[in-house]
Amino acid sequence: MVVVDNYPDSELKTAWGLSILAKTPKNTILFDTGPDPDVLRENLKKLGIDPNEIDFVVISHEHGDHTNGLSYLAKVRPGLKVYVPKGVARRIGVHGLNIIEVEKTMEVADGVAVIGWLPGPPVEEALAINVEGRGLVILVGCSHPGVANIVAKAETDLGVKPYLVIGGFHMGAASESTCRETIKHLIELGVEKIAPIHCSGDRIRSILEREYPENWLKCHVGSIIEF
Numbered sequence: 766m767v768v769v770d771n772y773p774d775s776e777l778k779t780a781w782g783l784s785i786l787a788k789t790p791k792n793t794i795l796f797d798t799g800p801d802p803d804v805l806r807e808n809l810k811k812l813g814i815d816p817n818e819i820d821f822v823v824i825s826h827e828h829g830d831h832t833n834g835l836s837y838l839a840k841v842r843p844g845l846k847v848y849v850p851k852g853v854a855r856r857i858g859v860h861g862l863n864i865i866e867v868e869k870t871m872e873v874a875d876g877v878a879v880i881g882w883l884p885g886p887p888v889e890e891a892l893a894i895n896v897e898g899r900g901l902v903i904l905v906g907c908s909h910p911g912v913a914n915i916v917a918k919a920e921t922d923l924g925v926k927p928y929l930v931i932g933g934f935h936m937g938a939a940s941e942s943t944c945r946e947t948i949k950h951l952i953e954l955g956v957e958k959i960a961p962i963h964c965s966g967d968r969i970r971s972i973l974e975r976e977y978p979e980n981w982l983k984c985h986v987g988s989i990i991e992f
Contacts, residue, residue: 768808769799769834770962772985777811778804779986782830783933783963785904786812787894792820792874796892796904796932798834805834808986821846822862823879825906825932826889827853835859848873850882850890870922880919883910891932893919896992900928900955907933907964913950926955931984933963944969948977960984 769784782800786793786809799805809816816838824847825831838845839861849857851868867881867890880903881890892904903919905912912934916927930951936944947969951959960982961969973981982990 766812766814766990767962767984767986767988768795768812768814769797769804770984770986772962774985774987777808777986780804780830781963782833783825783906784808784831784834785931786814786819787892787902787904789874789876789894792877793818794874794877794892795819795822795838797825797831797906798822798838800830800833802834802837806837812987816841819845821848821873823847823873823890823892823904824849824853824857825891826850826885826887826909827856828887828907831906832857832859835862838862848879848890850888852888870918878919878923880915880922883915883918885909889915891915891919893923895923895925896928899992900926900957902992903927903930905930905932905934908935912936913947913954916951916954916956920954928956929958929960929982929990930956931960931962931982931990934961934965934969936961936969937964937966939966939968941968941972944972948973948980952977952980956980958982960988960990
């Protein structure tokens with residue numbers, strides 16, 4: 766479920782940033798927290814998500830459009846476990862949370878792993894969920910290291926085929942040829958569904974919609990993907 770994104774929905778607040786809620790049979794995980802604590806709070810409420818349901822948070826990287834919602838969680842869920850890339854905890858500057866720095870890929874729950882970390886700048890990590898019968902669902906923040914590089918690392922580290930990648934691809938200024946190369950690379954890696962949001966840019970979204978309809982997932986704030 767996309768909780769915060771800059772691609773709009775009429776019922777929810779829109780903001781430049783990213784937050785995605787992922788539910789597994791055993792855990793509820795918040796990936797990134799968006800740019801504004803009030804936007805996170807209001808969208809969670811409208812989507813019917815009680816912050817007390819969240820088991821832990823994964824932060825992709827240090828930029829404020831992914832971390833600023835943490836201050837809301839610190840107020841309503843003091844002590845909540847938050848995984849961040851190694852070396853960025855002090856730069857996030859939020860107190861009252863259980864911050865855990867991640868240097869390398871680690872399983873954090875049954876079928877759930879933090880893919881870490883990849884060089885940037887800034888350094889970045891991702892979230893991978895192994896969906897039975899499908900493969901890896903990979904959540905990316907801004908993909909500063911390259912979305913295909915993140916997906917390849919997830920597959921290498923976990924030994925599971927990627928199925929879906931969703932999040933920011935950091936390709937707003939990318940040329941059409943670069944967008945096509947990225948799509949081709951993701952499909953070659955085994956990705957079947959591609960959902961670029963946030964900083965991905967309209968160009969890669971339009972190419973996917975026109976030329977790869979079987980791989981394209983149109984997402985925006987409020988979108989829900991179910992398996």
